[in-house]
Amino acid sequence: MSRIAIIGVGQTHHQRRRADVNVPGLVREAVKRALADAKLTMDDIDSVVVASGPVLFAAVNQPEKWVVDAIGARGKPVVRITSGGGTGFAGALGAYYQVAGGFARRVLVVAYDKLSEGALQASISSLYDPFWGRDFAVGIMGFSAAYWRARMDKLGHTEEAAAHVVVKNLGNAKLNPYAHVSKDVTVDDVLKSKPLAWPIKLLDVPPISDGAAAIVLSGEELAHHSTSNPAFIRGIAYCAEADNAPSRSMLMSEPLAHAARVVYRASGITNPRRQLDVVEVQEPYSCFELSYYESLGLCPLGQVAPFVKSGATQMTGDIPVNPSGGCLGANPIGAAGLIRLIEASLQVTGRAGEHQIAGARIAAAQTGGGWANLRGLAVVSAD
DSSP states (O other): OOOEEEEEEEEOOOBSOOTTSOHHHHHHHHHHHHHHHTTOOGGGOOEEEEEOOOHHHHTOSSHHHHHHHHHTOTTSOEEEEOBTBTHHHHHHHHHHHHHHTTSOSEEEEEEEEEGGGSOHHHHHHHHSOTTTTHHHHTOHHHHHHHHHHHHHHHHOOOHHHHHHHHHHHHHHHTTOTTOSOOOOOOHHHHHTSOEEETTEEGGGSOOOOEEEEEEEEEEHHHHTTTOSSOEEEEEEEEEEOOSOOTTOOOSSOHHHHHHHHHHHHHHTOSOHHHHOSEEEOOOSSHHHHHHHHHHTTSSOTTOHHHHHHTTTTSTTSSSOBOTTOHHHHOOOHHHHHHHHHHHHHHHHTTOOGGGOOTTOOEEEEEEEETTTTEEEEEEEEOO
């Protein structure tokens, strides 16, 4: 099978409210940038994947039809994929297999969210079973607070450790021109910020952003038409488990740990902390990034507090995490997972601008959706 390459990427500038464009306009902005980056036109694209959240996220039924007209893709094969917060990444996975399976030679993926016009919590509350899914359906923040609390005593996921994540990501976002939020804060600022659902505080929470992202994938044999420096996908997986169960442990993200085993095996990764040059993770709240360190094998279970305090995940550390600022910098939920893949590909091709990690050649991009039951990972490299 030909190696699959990312040959073009594009994203919008993310803001709390993009009142200057509607959804199709937002999508078109990202698609035009991705096509220009790949030196292609829509005529060169064989298939389109539209990745978006549940219908109520944008309050438009069958939004892929709206989007296809806006980007000039009428008459091409189109599939819409939705998968909670990991939707953008799931769209990339679908495109990957279209190319790998021989269905298409070049596939465009676009993911977006315009939550300023949608109904996020109303959508989530109506998606889940009123009994078995009620822990999550009553509120994302409430469940996430319980998720964090379960890890604090047993694994040391302290408020201070999460505050170090906030300080790092918001500081990194200052170097990212697409970020929505960027500012200097201290650990003390985070710990003293307004309590929302203990232990979650105001500065632990990412923004709600309007934004879109797009990538173009092709086989290796066509990549040279677009770039002399593609990012190759060495392994990719998106794993899921059932919603909620009374006996479920919240100490480890089993879907992510499984995805990591699958992807590392495909990528030849045996020591992720030493072999990966940079990692992008999709952290819906600061506390989730702590658990991702463990599930991805970047630090041992229960050692996350000293790990993050050591500065290892800073841009100057030995395993930089979220040099883009992550979701704390910009959080168009449906596109956030695809943005992680875009940022990873920019790093390994040396095109990440001011937040470039020097010498980065191999990177991981992690995504997540649902309450904690949907988790994905990809490893990309320049080789």
